[in-house]
Amino acid sequence: REKEPFARFALSHDGERLAFSVNTGGQGAADLWVYDLQRDAASRLTFEEGNEDHPVWSPDDRFLYYASDRRNDGTLFRRASDGSGAAEQIGTTPQGILPLAAAEDDRWLAVGSVGASTNSDILRFDLANQAITPLVATPFEDAEPAISPGDRWLAYASEQSGRWEIYVQALGGAPGRWQISNEGGQRPRWSADGRELYFFTRPDRLMAVDVEPGAVPRFSPPRELFREPIES
Numbered sequence: 001r002e003k004e005p006f007a008r009f010a011l012s013h014d015g016e017r018l019a020f021s022v023n024t025g026g027q028g029a030a031d032l033w034v035y036d037l038q039r040d041a042a043s044r045l046t047f048e049e050g051n052e053d054h055p056v057w058s059p060d061d062r063f064l065y066y067a068s069d070r071r072n073d074g075t076l077f078r079r080a081s082d083g084s085g086a087a088e089q090i091g092t093t094p095q096g097i098l099p100l101a102a103a104e105d106d107r108w109l110a111v112g113s114v115g116a117s118t119n120s121d122i123l124r125f126d127l128a129n130q131a132i133t134p135l136v137a138t139p140f141e142d143a144e145p146a147i148s149p150g151d152r153w154l155a156y157a158s159e160q161s162g163r164w165e166i167y168v169q170a171l172g173g174a175p176g177r178w179q180i181s182n183e184g185g186q187r188p189r190w191s192a193d194g195r196e197l198y199f200f201t202r203p204d205r206l207m208a209v210d211v212e213p214g215a216v217p218r219f220s221p222p223r224e225l226f227r228e229p230i231e232s
Contacts, residue, residue, distance in 0.1 A: 007020075008054055008055075010055045010057055010064075012057050012061045012063055012081075012119075013061050013192075015037070016036065016038055017034050017036055019035075019055035019057065020032070020033055020035065020052075020232060021033075021051075021052065021053045023094060027075075027192070029050055030047045030053050031045070031046045031052055032044075032045040032052045032053075032066055033045060034083075043083060045064065045079060045083055046066075046079070048068065048070055048087070050069045050070030050157045051068065051069045051070075052067070053066065053068075054098045054099050055099075056099040056109065057102065058078075058081075058106055058197075059102060059103075059104050059106050060106070063081055064078070064081050065077070065099040065109060066078075066079070067096070067098045067099060074093075074095070074096025074098050074101060075089060075092040075093065075096065076090035076091050076097060076111075076125070077089055077090060078090050090127060090130075093113070093132065097110075097111040097132075098111060098112045099111055100112055101145045101175055102147070103147055104147065104149060104150060105151055107127055108124050108126045109124075110124060110154070111123050111132075112143070120141050120142060120143055120158055121134055121135075121136060121142055122134075122135045122136040122137075122142050122145045135154060135158055135169070135171075136154070136158070138158065139159040141158065142156055143156065143157050144156055144186060144188060146190055147171070148190045149190060149192065149193065149194040150194060151172070152170070152171055152213075153168050153169065153170060153171060153193075153196055153217065154168065154169045154170075154171050154186035155168050155189075155199075156169070156188065157186045157187070157188065157199075161179075161225040163184050164181070164184055164185060165180075165181045165182070165185050166181040166185035166197075167179050167189050168180055176217075178219060179193070180209055180219055180222070181207070182222070183200065183201055183222075185201050185203055186200050186201075186202070187200050194213065195211050195212075196208050196210060197209045197211055198210060198225075203229065204227045204229050205224050205227055206224070206226055206227070206228065207222040207223075207224055207225065208223055208225050
């Protein structure tokens with residue numbers, strides 16, 4: 001895919017494959033591809049009309065959740081990541097929704113609304129009954145959710161303070177919310193064991209925070225891992 005810039009990429013949990021969307025063959029619509037890092041080969045995953053975007057891996061990497069606009073501006077689909085079988089429609093809303101993260105128990109997704117009339121919120125979409133409930137609903141921009149191993153905590157970015165910062169919120173009905181960054185932060189990601197949280201601080205710093213689990217988690221001050229320019 002050297003001549004076609006890709007976007008909305010997602011790395012599989014085993015670190016062996018990269019899913020991404022790209023305008024295939026100049027057709028004016030985006031499709032999903034999967035790049036095998038071990039084999040150095042990419043294969044096209046979707047062939048339907050319209051745009052397929054926002055790939056999210058299932059916890060076992062067998063499936064990819066994604067959004068398509070072929071029926072409205074955000075219908076959720078699921079497809080086997082090896083390309084076998086047909087795409088399965090998962091659900092939609094009148095406004096349309098976009099998958100953002102998958103819970104470890106594979107029972108629900110963190111999603112965003114396509115047609116939100118207010119600032120963006122982070123919602124929970126239950127796969128069994130398609131029920132939608134708010135996870136983070138504030139008057140501010142809330143985005144980029146990352147669900148911790150064990151589905152205990154939700155990390156996300158918010159503009160509540162007037163700039164993007166990283167917050168962690170308890171899941172499962174437990175109370176608790178903590179601001180993690182203090183010099184700006186975006187794109188949070190958990191380590192595989194949930195004991196570290198990573199995020200970017202613009203313009204060029206990758207940061208890490210140690211997480212001490214418990215009924216009330218404890219977070220170390222952010223420390224810089226390395227510097228690399230960050231594109232918007």
